[in-house]
Amino acid sequence: MPAHGPEEEDKPCRACSDFKTWAKAQNKTTLNPPNKMAPAKATDCPLDKDELGRSTWGFLHSMASYYPDKPTRREAEDMSKFFNIFSKFYPCEPCALDFQEDIKKNPPRTDSKDHLAKWLCERHNTVNLKLGKPLFDCSKIHERWRDGWKDGSCD
Ligand SMILES: Cc1cc2nc3c(=O)[nH]c(=O)nc-3n(C[C@H](O)[C@H](O)[C@H](O)COP(=O)(O)OP(=O)(O)OC[C@H]3O[C@@H](n4cnc5c(N)ncnc54)[C@H](O)[C@@H]3O)c2cc1C
Incomplete structure (x- = not known):
């Protein structure tokens, strides 16, 4: 991760925790201040870890599902570079x-859309496993992120 200034090191990292944990770390005793005049939590606030994760996975899986079936060598190289650089700057340290460790052991498979989408699905499942979440069926990756479910519920 890039170096931070000293003033940033003292601040709890909002993108590294869920909102409740972050609010506690800020020494807030309640999420809604008792002062009734205080404004309600706005909807356009910085992302916490889970919001950031959901948005990022949405972008990454969509990108993989729209990747070329037969990428050029340059496209394949660029996509590998993208994931390596992405893993260095993802704001939840x-x-x-x-993720850096995981992709070192399992480098991006950028030689086709199907391989890239499956590879990314597996990386996401590695995180799901770590967090105790259900694993996603990677055979349904394009239904989820490009075509919509076969039962027509997204049409
Ligand atoms: C690179 C990366 C690393 C992360 N590492 C951590 C971490 O170390 N610790 C941590 O607490 N959080 C981490 N997160 C965040 C975490 O993965 C979730 O995004 C967050 O917990 C919110 O989860 P969610 O249940 O809303 O669904 P998410 O896991 O965000 O998934 C969003 C949607 O993607 C679909 N989906 C689920 N699994 C798959 C899959 N395998 N393939 C395709 N689609 C799928 C489902 O429809 C789901 O609703 C990371 C996020 C990213 C992008």
Whole structure:
């Protein structure tokens, strides 16, 4: 991760924790201040870890599902570089460090759309496993992120 200034090191990292944990770390005793005049939490706030994760996976899986079936050598190289650089700058540092380790062991498979989408699905399942979440059926990856479910529920 890029170096931070000293003032940033003291701040709890919002993108590394869920909102409740972050609010506690800020020494807030309640999520809604008792002062009734205080404004309600706005909807356009910085992302916490889970919001950031959901948005990022949405972008990454969509990108993989729209990747060429037969990429040029240059496209394949660029996509590998993209994931390596992405893993260094992802703003949740503990997430980024684990992801860097994971893609070192399992480098991006960028030689076709299907391989890239499956590879990314497996990386996401590695995180799901770590967090105790259900694993996603990777045979349904394009239904989820490009074509919509076969039962027509997204049409
Ligand atoms: C690179 C990366 C690393 C992360 N590392 C951590 C971490 O170390 N610790 C941590 O607490 N959080 C981490 N997160 C965040 C975490 O993965 C979730 O995004 C967050 O917990 C919110 O989860 P969610 O249940 O809303 O669904 P998400 O896991 O965000 O998934 C969003 C949607 O993707 C679909 N989906 C689920 N699994 C798959 C899959 N395998 N393939 C395709 N689609 C799928 C489902 O429809 C799901 O609703 C990371 C996120 C990213 C992008």
